[in-house]
Amino acid sequence: MPPLGVSPALERADPSLIHLFDIDVPGKIRFQESETLSPGSAFSVFETPFCKVGVGICYDIRFAEMAQLYSKMGCELLVYPGAFNMTTGPAHWELLQRARALDNQLYVATASPARDETSSYIAWGHSTVVNPWGEVISSTGSEEAVVYAEIDLQYLADVRQQIPVTVQRRDDLYAVKPVAES
Ligand SMILES: NC(=O)CCC(=O)C(=O)O
Numbered sequence: 001m002p003p004l005g006v007s008p009a010l011e012r013a014d015p016s017l018i019h020l021f022d023i024d025v026p027g028k029i030r031f032q033e034s035e036t037l038s039p040g041s042a043f044s045v046f047e048t049p050f051c052k053v054g055v056g057i058c059y060d061i062r063f064a065e066m067a068q069l070y071s072k073m074g075c076e077l078l079v080y081p082g083a084f085n086m087t088t089g090p091a092h093w094e095l096l097q098r099a100r101a102l103d104n105q106l107y108v109a110t111a112s113p114a115r116d117e118t119s120s121y122i123a124w125g126h127s128t129v130v131n132p133w134g135e136v137i138s139s140t141g142s143e144e145a146v147v148y149a150e151i152d153l154q155y156l157a158d159v160r161q162q163i164p165v166t167v168q169r170r171d172d173l174y175a176v177k178p179v180a181e182s
Pocket residue numbers: 021057058059060062083084085088089092
């Protein structure tokens with residue numbers, strides 16, 4: 001499928017958090033980003049000599065539609081800077097990265113702050129890279145580190161050929177597209 005065209009207003013390269021982290025897990029964590037932040041309303045994508053990259057921030061990784069849209073726009077790597085916490089981190093951080101990578105058969109890379117136990121918000125850490133097969137190919141623990149991984153676009157193409165969900169989608173029955181094109 002050719003990349004989806006998106007109006008320039010909806011496609012920008014200055015990342016902003018689109019989904020605000022307003023959550024309440026009783027006895028564990030309550031967070032209301034909307035008390036101090038406003039949500040962005042533009043997708044963040046940029047071209048590199050290797051592939052197109054889509055950017056989401058932290059909580060954005062929970063929204064499968066956003067990742068699918070980036071995939072339709074031609075992104076082959078999704079990057080999520082994010083600071084999950086000591087409740088949702090162990091439960092969901094890796095699972096969400098693998099889900100987004102597998103759903104869209106692309107690479108997902110995340111960058112988290114290292115854990116600081118003295119901080120009022122303790123980050124889970126575990127910066128990671130996941131491949132289009134849904135495998136973690138590089139990651140770290142809670143400490144400060146640099147994570148390296150090979151982004152192999154031929155492998156991505158091979159996975160998409162072997163299990164061709166991208167072309168088997170029933171866009172005649174359901175489709176994810178930007179609001180401006182609805
Ligand atoms: N600031 C954030 O968006 C944190 C997201 C998070 O921890 C989650 O579980 O989602």
